[in-house]
Amino acid sequence: MTDRLHIVGGGMAGSEAAWQAAEQGIDVVIHEMRPTVGTFAHQTGNLAEMVCSNSFRSDDDEQNAVGLLHWEMRAAGGLIMSAADAHRLPAGGALAVDRDPFAETVTARLHAHPRVSVTAEEVTELPRDGHWIFATGPLTSPALGAAIQAETGAEALAFFDAIAPIVYAETIDMSRAWMQSRYDKGETEEERTAYLNCPMDRDQYEAFIDALLAADKTEFHEGETATYFDGCLPIEVMAERGRETLRHGPMKPVGLTNPHQPDVKPHAVVQLRRDNALGTLYNIVGFQTKMKYGAQTAVFKTIPGLEEASFARLGGIHRNTFLNSPTLLDAQMRLKSRPNIRFAGQITGVEGYVESAAMGLLAGRLAAAEIQGRNLPEVPQDSAMGALIHHITGGAEAKTFQPMNVNFGLFRPVDGLKGGRRGRKDRYKAYTDRAKEAWSAWLTEVENG
Structure with a gap:
């Protein structure tokens, strides 16, 4: 079916993208190569397996940009945040999770969703037809990496994790x-x-x-x-x-x-x-x-x-490989040379579990709207989501593009506030207040549109 959404990669971004699209009424197929094809870092075939830290970092949604991103994902009914909250571990002001039950919960909820199916297979080419999201993360298979490199006409950027x-x-x-x-x-x-x-x-x-x-x-x-x-x-x-x-x-x-x-x-x-x-x-x-x-x-x-x-x-x-997204992706996270394909997660040049899942959330919603013939309003740049997607799809300097965590440096300045150390607490609160208002308004417009 041409209106089915295919998602390659069942990590944080792919899992969140699948959930968001399915919740919007779209039939979704997740193509996850594990456990048929393993990786260096993964130990199970579970979706959203955590391979490095078990921390989602700060959960402070008034003074920390990643905590604000937590808030925005919760407001959007995010699967990843729901599972993280269900398996939270004591970690002071941070959100740390019990990694195995967390992944098991994400896996079970996606398998149980009537609009989601999961297939264990490796995708090695970029399809020319259909609707696709590639969320293969930092451990994109060599064959698929070669296909992406051949399509983009540029050497894959890489760093080591x-x-x-x-x-x-x-x-x-x-x-x-x-x-x-x-x-x-x-x-x-x-x-x-x-x-x-x-x-x-x-x-x-x-x-x-x-x-x-x-x-x-x-x-x-x-x-x-x-x-x-x-x-x-x-x-x-x-x-x-x-x-x-x-x-x-x-x-x-x-x-x-x-x-x-x-x-x-x-x-x-x-x-x-x-x-x-x-x-x-x-x-x-x-x-x-x-x-x-x-x-x-x-x-x-x-x-x-x-x-x-x-x-x-x-x-x-x-x-760990990633795209030069400011050059290759449009504002809808689509590959400019193949607009039937979106990218999401770490491969787009965001860093961290939360940021990856957030880009999956947006990719899933954008793809669902496109399949349904709806035009979503532009993601507000003053939200944490908007600041991130703006950065990777054009806000960053392409020549020096490197993976980026969400941070207040990506946000537009708030008028009327003095800079410097003395005003930092007030400035961060102003950023988060403005972001919450913008994100809430966007969600309301999307749901009522």
Whole structure:
């Protein structure tokens, strides 16, 4: 049927796109190659499987751009946010989820939807007929990547993405570690103790940096240059940028007091965040790495409290490809040379689970409207959704285009507010107030149109 929507890729973006289109009355087929064809990072055949962090980052919808994006997705009936809320874990002001039940819920709800079908097959070409959304994410298969490259006539841009390790909680020495969220942030005791902390003194930190720098790392193929996204740098790359870099990044010691030595301020702190509802697994926050497995075990066991740690998963690194979207996509997220094809998710040049799902939400709604012969009003640029889609489809400079998280720097200035540090809180609140009003108005117009 020509009015059926085909979605390639069942990750965050593809799952959300399918849900949104189906809810608009469109029959949807999800083409997900897993588990028939596996990837480096995925471990199951579930839709929306989380392969890196289990965090959707800040849930503050008044002072944080990603929290605002959460709000907008909830307002639009987003499947990903609904499943995340259902499997939320304590994480202070962040939204962290129990990754396996989360993916299982997304999978079950899509399989149960009367307008959605899922087929386990690899799509390797760009179809010329029908309505398609490609949401294949950072691990687009080589065959499909070659087809996209052949169609666009440009070399695929690429950077490298790293995965953080996960530790069995029972193997962490709690006589050295303690539970506390930074600045005791959270409304409940569970939230205020959402993170597990391992302190280091100066000598331990310096020895750790030395070990990181000396460790065996994954080598790249000859002629291959590693370009990293700054929001997901391997820790050893950060260490190479300066010995204090980690102390001002994921290992910063501020806002924490060690109850085992309350009068001694740690020189650095390694934080771990709960990775499942049972509290049996913890991931090491910000510790993405390209170290080889043996080196990871040796280096991470130098961290106080992790000397006897066992790892449920070690870190890793993989290639991540994305389109030069400002050049290749139109304002409707369609491939200019093949307007029957939309792209969504990380392959468009957004970074992060939430941003990927948000672009899936828009792609699903835009495709559904097109199939039904409806013209949706332009997504308001003052919303978080609008700021992102504007950035990737023309707002960014094509020559320097790199993956981008949602942030207030993508928003148009708010008139009448002074810049600088003093006005930041008021400015961010003004951004979110304006965005919520614009997004709510857009949803109302779409639903009544």
